[in-house]
Amino acid sequence: MLLLAVDTATPAVTVALHDGESVLAAESQVDARRHGELLLPAVDRVLAAAGVKPAAVTDLVVGIGPGPYTGLRVGLATALTFGSALGVPVRGLCTLDGLAYAAGTGGPGASGPGIDGPFVVATDARRKEVYWALYADARTRLTDPAVDRPADIAERVAGRPAVGAGALLYPDTFPDARGPEHQSAAALASLAVERIAAGAEFPPALPLYLRRPDAQVPKNYKVVTPK
Known part of the structure; x- marks a missing residue:
C-alpha cells in the first residue's frame, strides 16, 4: 500500500504518504488564501521525499470537510483527478x-x-x-x-x-x-489505514459544506440579453 492523503478543508494545506505501516513523508502549510497554489507542489515534494513516483500510489484519501467552499474543493478536485488518472480508489474522511x-x-x-x-x-x-x-x-x-x-x-x-x-x-x-490547532494529513492517512485494514466503510469523496457558499447571485439579478 502507498496511500496519499490530502486535506484543504481548513487553512492548512496538508499532504502525507503512508505505506500501511507508517507515514513516509508529510508536509503542512497554513495559508487560507493559497490552497490551489500550494497543494500540487506539496504533493510533489512529499512523493519526492519518500522516493515514490505518482504511478506507485495505490490509494487516496481526502478530507471532505466541513470547510469553506473555496478551499475544500481544491483538495477534493485534486484527489479525484489523481484517482481518475491513476485508476485508484479515492476515499473521503471527515476533516x-x-x-x-x-x-x-x-x-x-x-x-x-x-x-x-x-x-x-x-x-x-x-x-x-x-x-x-x-x-x-x-x-x-x-x-x-x-x-x-x-x-x-x-x-x-x-x-x-x-x-x-x-x-x-x-x-x-x-x-x-x-492542540492540535490545524489538520494533519499524516493523522488522516493513519486513520484511513486503520479503517481500511478493519474493512470499515468510508463516506464518499464529496464535499461536506453544511451551509451555502459565501458567493451568491445577487437578489433581483437582471438578465440582459441583446436586442
Whole structure:
C-alpha cells in the first residue's frame, strides 16, 4: 500500500504518504488564501521525499470537510483527478475525524499526549461560527458535524476539552482548548489505514459544506440579453 492523503478543508494545506505501516513523508502549510497554489507542489515534494513516483500510489484519501467552499474543493478536485488518472480508489474522511485522531492518540499532528476521555473538535467556520462535533475518543464520533455559533453550543460542550482552531478562537465557550490547532494529513492517512485494514466503510469523496457558499447571485439579478 502507498496511500496519499490530502486535506484543504481548513487553512492548512496538508499532504502525507503512508505505506500501511507508517507515514513516509508529510508536509503542512497554513495559508487560507493559497490552497490551489500550494497543494500540487506539496504533493510533489512529499512523493519526492519518500522516493515514490505518482504511478506507485495505490490509494487516496481526502478530507471532505466541513470547510469553506473555496478551499475544500481544491483538495477534493485534486484527489479525484489523481484517482481518475491513476485508476485508484479515492476515499473521503471527515476533516474533524483527522483532528480527533491526532488529539486522541497523541499521534501525527498532535501537540502533546492523547486526550483521555470525551472531547470536542472545533474548526473555524468564519462568520463567528465553528464547525464542530463531539467525540468519545480518537476514533469514535458521537455527533454529526455541525456549524453553529459557539455561544449556542456552550451547554453541550461544557466540561469537555476541545481541540482545533475554532476552539482556540472562543475561550469563553471552550475554556480547555488544546492542540492540535490545524489538520494533519499524516493523522488522516493513519486513520484511513486503520479503517481500511478493519474493512470499515468510508463516506464518499464529496464535499461536506453544511451551509451555502459565501458567493451568491445577487437578489433581483437582471438578465440582459441583446436586442
